[in-house]
Amino acid sequence: MLRHIARRLGSLHGQQIFNGLKGISPDQLLSKEIHRHLQSSLETISPISTTSLWPFSSQPRDFSQPNSSWSPEMRKVYDDYIGLCDTDSENGEKQKGPWRKLPSYNRSIKYATAGIHLSKLIQAKARLFTRNVKDQGATFEYVVFVNKEEKRCVCVFQAGHLLEGAPGHVHGGAIATIIDTVTGTLAGFLSGPIMTANLNIDYRSPMPLGSVVLIHSALDRIERKKTYITCKVTSTDESKLYTEATALFVSIGVGHLFGSRN
Ligand SMILES: CCCCCCCC/C=C\CCCCCCCC(=O)SCCNC(=O)CCNC(=O)[C@H](O)C(C)(C)COP(=O)(O)OP(=O)(O)OC[C@H]1O[C@@H](n2cnc3c(N)ncnc32)[C@H](O)[C@@H]1OP(=O)(O)O
Numbered sequence: 524m525l526r527h528i529a530r531r532l533g534s535l536h537g538q539q540i541f542n543g544l545k546g547i548s549p550d551q552l553l554s555k556e557i558h559r560h561l562q563s564s565l566e567t568i569s570p571i572s573t574t575s576l577w578p579f580s581s582q583p584r585d586f587s588q589p590n591s592s593w594s595p596e597m598r599k600v601y602d603d604y605i606g607l608c609d610t611d612s613e614n615g616e617k618q619k620g621p622w623r624k625l626p627s628y629n630r631s632i633k634y635a636t637a638g639i640h641l642s643k644l645i646q647a648k649a650r651l652f653t654r655n656v657k658d659q660g661a662t663f664e665y666v667v668f669v670n671k672e673e674k675r676c677v678c679v680f681q682a683g684h685l686l687e688g689a690p691g692h693v694h695g696g697a698i699a700t701i702i703d704t705v706t707g708t709l710a711g712f713l714s715g716p717i718m719t720a721n722l723n724i725d726y727r728s729p730m731p732l733g734s735v736v737l738i739h740s741a742l743d744r745i746e747r748k749k750t751y752i753t754c755k756v757t758s759t760d761e762s763k764l765y766t767e768a769t770a771l772f773v774s775i776g777v778g779h780l781f782g783s784r785n
Pocket residue numbers: 538539540541630631632635651703704705707708716717718719720721746747748749771773774775780784
């Protein structure tokens with residue numbers, strides 16, 4: 524069972540937050556420490572220990588694909604970045620691009636319960652905050668492209684009409700949410716499992732509802748367990764600055780998800 528979980532965690536490579544685990548084999552994942560955490564957490568959650576611990580179907584849906592709610596501007600920037608990702612040339616050869624599109628799912632990990640076994644109802648209903656409204660275009664339409672070499676990412680974000688704060692403009696909490704998501708995705712990509720410890724935001728100009736903006740995030744530095752990320756939100760032509768932010772993410776052991784602080 525433990526090997527099964529480790530394999531499942533290993534297959535989280537498609538999941539942004541665990542991209543930093545790339546290259547780590549299931550056997551390496553099963554270090555003594557992780558083995559101890561998984562063992563002790565499984566002992567306390569016997570009702571689920573006999574069921575599958577993987578919440579996704581084998582082909583989880585990627586919600587960051589173009590859809591009919593995307594404005595021409597959103598689609599154009601998406602296409603521009605897709606053009607900078609790996610492509611198949613006419614003779615069938617792969618051409619390496621500096622950017623990579625990350626998939627975006629609507630579920631987090633079912634059993635990240637901070638030590639509490641969530642009810643089956645909550646497990647079934649839990650959805651990632653930014654992907655919990657089915658109505659396309661109503662809230663967060665976004666796609667993240669990452670540049671591994673430059674340790675930075677760009678998110679193309681279209682702010683839907685249900686994100687209103689000041690009349691006709693995007694709520695500051697919604698802006699904080701997407702910044703947390705994008706900076707957290709980059710931190711997770713670079714450092715493995717992390718949690719937000721600190722997020723500082725300067726709102727420089729109001730963002731009209733329906734805007735398409737770029738969220739540029741870059742690694743500032745890594746110090747021991749701390750990954751510092753900087754962030755700027757601009758118009759797609761980068762002439763207008765909407766928001767600036769800095770974020771600190773602290774690396775967590777897999778045990779943190781299972782209720783241990785180590
Ligand atoms: C969890 C992962 C989930 C996986 C999900 C996968 C699917 C993802 C899908 C899609 C991606 C979307 C991406 C989302 C991203 C969003 C993430 C969030 O919003 S997370 C929710 C909000 N955050 C919390 O609820 C944290 C609550 N706080 C804690 O759990 C702890 O306080 C924690 C982990 C932040 C720090 O734990 P300690 O305090 O035990 O860590 P110590 O080892 O003592 O500290 C390490 C270093 O960090 C500094 N530090 C800790 N907290 C600090 C702070 N607030 N400010 C400054 N420094 C701090 C300490 O001083 C220490 O520094 P020195 O190494 O000694 O220099």
